[in-house]
Amino acid sequence: MNYDHTPVFFLNGNPKDVYLLYNVFVRPVIDGFLNIEENEPYIKARSIYNVPSKKGINEYKPVILEKRDDGYYFEIIEDDSLLSEFLSNTDGYILIPKDKDEIKKDEGVKVTLV
Numbered sequence: 001m002n003y004d005h006t007p008v009f010f011l012n013g014n015p016k017d018v019y020l021l022y023n024v025f026v027r028p029v030i031d032g033f034l035n036i037e038e039n040e041p042y043i044k045a046r047s048i049y050n051v052p053s054k055k056g057i058n059e060y061k062p063v064i065l066e067k068r069d070d071g072y073y074f075e076i077i078e079d080d081s082l083l084s085e086f087l088s089n090t091d092g093y094i095l096i097p098k099d100k101d102e103i104k105k106d107e108g109v110k111v112t113l114v
Contacts, residue, residue, distance in 0.1 A: 007033075020060050020093065023112070041113040042092070045072035047103050055101040063111055065091040074111055090114055 009026045011018045023040070031039065045065055053059050063074040077090060092111040096103060103109060 024060065042110050043072055043113065044108050045074040045111045046106050046108045048073050048075045048105070050105050051076055051096070051103040053096040053100055053102055056098055058098045059096040060093050061096065062090040062093050065111065
């Protein structure tokens with residue numbers, strides 16, 4: 001949708017979902033208009049344990065990071081807190097692609113930092 005050739009985005013849901021929706025869908029569109037290449041800060045980290053997922057949908061999961069001698073590891077956090085608490089307790093988020101049904105222990109993935 002646009003108004004006078006200006007794109008308009010409607011984001012609905014709880015603040016944490018809107019935050020992720022903005023970063024996943026809106027920000028890349030704005031960056032494209034401004035000719036900005038991907039500029040999300042991220043690191044590679046490995047899973048501390050097997051992380052199940054629902055095959056057939058992309059899942060974004062908030063994580064906390066742990067630095068060890070051999071690199072970074074992440075742990076999924078389930079958090080029903082307010083956005084401010086969510087952001088203060090979360091180091092980033094991961095994407096589990098729709099063609100995967102889990103991330104295996106020690107599997108490396110991209111963690112987008114918040």
